[in-house]
Amino acid sequence: MRYHKAINISRPEADYIVHTGTRSLNELTVISHHEHWYDVRLLTEKEVHAFLADLMRTDLAMLEAGCITLQ
Numbered sequence: 001m002r003y004h005k006a007i008n009i010s011r012p013e014a015d016y017i018v019h020t021g022t023r024s025l026n027e028l029t030v031i032s033h034h035e036h037w038y039d040v041r042l043l044t045e046k047e048v049h050a051f052l053a054d055l056m057r058t059d060l061a062m063l064e065a066g067c068i069t070l071q
Contacts, residue, residue, distance in 0.1 A: 004051045006031070006038040013037070034059075 009017075014030045014037035022029060024041040026048050031038045033055050040048055062068045 004054070005042045005047065006040050006051050007042075009037045009039050011037055013039070017041070 009030075014032065017029050017039060022041060026040065026043055026045045028048060029039070029041050031040050031048075031052070038051075040051065043051060059068070063070070
């Protein structure tokens, strides 16, 4: 996956960010993906879309390799 400014954070940190209503460069503050939480407040909308696309490409590659299954 390409380098992104999204920061890997813990669930309690994500909850705090969501509940405090902090400012963001885009409409999102936190993204949850497979029990991983990411602070995306410093990403522009374009960067958020690129980050999400990379997460989905990684999932697809793992799915094709048989490392994960659909639930």
